[in-house]
Amino acid sequence: MTADETEQKQLLDLLLAVAQRDREAFRQLYQRVSARMFGLCYKLAGQKELAEEALQDAFVQIWHNAGEYHEDRGAPLGWMITIARYRTLDLIRSRRPLKSAGDDMLNQVADGRWGPLEARLQQAGATALTGCLEQLSDTQRDTILLSYYRGLTHDELAHALNSPIGTVKSWIRRGLMALKRCLER
Amino acid sequence: MKRTPERIESLAAEYVLGSLKGRARQRFERWMMQSVRVRQEVWFWEERLGQLVQAVPSVTPDPSVWIEIEQCLWPSPKAKAHQKVSWLWPGWSFLATAAALVLAVILIFPALDDEAPRTQLTGAVVQSDVADPLWLVSEAAERNQLRLRSVAVVEAERGKDYELWVVPVEGNPLSLGVMAVGDVYEVTLSEEARRLLSSSRTLAISLEPRGGSSTGAPTGPILHVTRLYEM
Numbered sequence: 001m002t003a004d005e006t007e008q009k010q011l012l013d014l015l016l017a018v019a020q021r022d023r024e025a026f027r028q029l030y031q032r033v034s035a036r037m038f039g040l041c042y043k044l045a046g047q048k049e050l051a052e053e054a055l056q057d058a059f060v061q062i063w064h065n066a067g068e069y070h071e072d073r074g075a076p077l078g079w080m081i082t083i084a085r086y087r088t089l090d091l092i093r094s095r096r097p098l099k100s101a102g103d104d105m106l107n108q109v110a111d112g113r114w115g116p117l118e119a120r121l122q123q124a125g126a127t128a129l130t131g132c133l134e135q136l137s138d139t140q141r142d143t144i145l146l147s148y149y150r151g152l153t154h155d156e157l158a159h160a161l162n163s164p165i166g167t168v169k170s171w172i173r174r175g176l177m178a179l180k181r182c183l184e185r
Numbered sequence: 186m187k188r189t190p191e192r193i194e195s196l197a198a199e200y201v202l203g204s205l206k207g208r209a210r211q212r213f214e215r216w217m218m219q220s221v222r223v224r225q226e227v228w229f230w231e232e233r234l235g236q237l238v239q240a241v242p243s244v245t246p247d248p249s250v251w252i253e254i255e256q257c258l259w260p261s262p263k264a265k266a267h268q269k270v271s272w273l274w275p276g277w278s279f280l281a282t283a284a285a286l287v288l289a290v291i292l293i294f295p296a297l298d299d300e301a302p303r304t305q306l307t308g309a310v311v312q313s314d315v316a317d318p319l320w321l322v323s324e325a326a327e328r329n330q331l332r333l334r335s336v337a338v339v340e341a342e343r344g345k346d347y348e349l350w351v352v353p354v355e356g357n358p359l360s361l362g363v364m365a366v367g368d369v370y371e372v373t374l375s376e377e378a379r380r381l382l383s384s385s386r387t388l389a390i391s392l393e394p395r396g397g398s399s400t401g402a403p404t405g406p407i408l409h410v411t412r413l414y415e416m
Contacts, residue, residue, distance in 0.1 A: 021406075023259075027251075030251060030254070034245075034246055034250070034251075035243035035245045035246070036238065036241075036243045038243070038244050038245070038246040038250075039238075039241045039242050039243045039244045040238050040241050042244050043241050051246075052246060052247065052249075052250050052253075055246055055250055056250055056253050056254050056257065059254045060254060060257050060258060063258055064407060064410075072225065072228055073228050073231070073232075074228060074231055074232030074235060075232070075235075077235075078231065078232050078235035078236070078238075079231070081235055081238050082201075082231045082235055085203075086203075089203045093206065129233065129236055129237070144202065145237070147202045147203055147204050148202060148203075148234060148237050149237070149241070151203055152204075153203075153206055154204055157204075172199065172202070173195055173199070176195065176198035176199065176202070177194070177195060177198070179198075179233075180194065180198065183233055
């Protein structure tokens with residue numbers, strides 16, 4: 001068993017105990033994974049307060065829904081991270097103005113929060129997906145990674161990358177499908 | 186919109202990435218409720234894109250976050266007195282936000298007057314390891330009636346019943362009664378229940394002692410929480 005498999009097995013045991021309403025297991029689970037989950041929430045939200053709220057909601061949700069986890073959902077850590085990520089995106093979007101092309105957003109683009117993704121993230125992301133990201137064009141890869149790590153919508157990506165929205169949509173769509181073909185190989 | 190395999194594949198990827206939003210996202214969530222094939226496609230992407238998180242540095246959250254989680258799940262009586270009403274129904278603030286979002290979208294349009302046809306809500310109660318929905322929910326707007334047709338749900342354990350609740354955006358849930366299994370459960374919504382449901386669009390089902398909760402609030406485990414959609 002690799003170190004990762006051992007860890008996933010331990011997380012699975014904790015999650016099963018949480019499904020049985022074991023509070024101590026829940027506390028241990030939080031200690032084991034909260035920093036990794038919070039790292040992503042923080043990266044996505046770009047601010048501590050919202051990231052904390054998302055993490056808090058995510059764990060409340062994990063407590064209630066632990067019984068719904070099953071192996072088709074992927075590894076336990078991935079399942080929990082997915083919950084935290086969706087929750088962060090929900091919070092970000094509910095707090096942004098509905099009309100997305102407001103001044104606030106243009107300022108945020110200008111201050112660099114949505115600037116090009118750090119090279120480190122790009123590289124590490126590529127390794128994680130078994131080299132498949134490298135097979136995409138630069139724009140396909142950037143739009144996918146900016147959506148994943150920064151939670152940018154089509155509108156926001158079009159602003160950030162100074163490209164028409166239709167073009168951005170097609171980069172993402174084609175990029176994702178190319179990624180899938182590669183991952184399935 | 187037709188559900189071709191190509192479209193499911195592409196929408197699932199965008200759903201997980203988060204770039205699918207608004208009405209398209211809601212419509213896709215409805216597809217997810219109705220089809221295990223769609224859900225599996227979503228899980229594929231959740232797992233694969235989830236690997237991207239390895240590249241993000243861990244950040245230890247403040248200890249206050251854990252304290253908040255515990256307070257939210259198991260409020261101590263002392264702290265409870267100082268909290269907002271919504272905390273009495275712990276753990277559902279995330280649903281409330283989702284509902285508030287729907288409400289915010291609706292508010293852009295001119296307020297509906299009483300003459301205008303009301304929207305009809307629909308939805309399904311699903312469980313991830315069961316292919317068919319447990320219950321299908323539909324609403325007959327004119328008669329203020331909510332119907333739940335049981336599909337794949339199994340009898341509650343001996344001595345227990347399923348109880349249906351409206352979960353408001355804020356405050357305590359409102360009981361819609363105990364549901365028999367293997368049948369259609371119809372309930373006429375009171376004005377208050379209709380109002381709460383139309384803003385939160387959230388229902389919950391809890392497991393209660395036979396005959397239902399005697400306290401007016403859920404006492405057993407919350408088995409399912411579901412959001413309804415406009416038809």
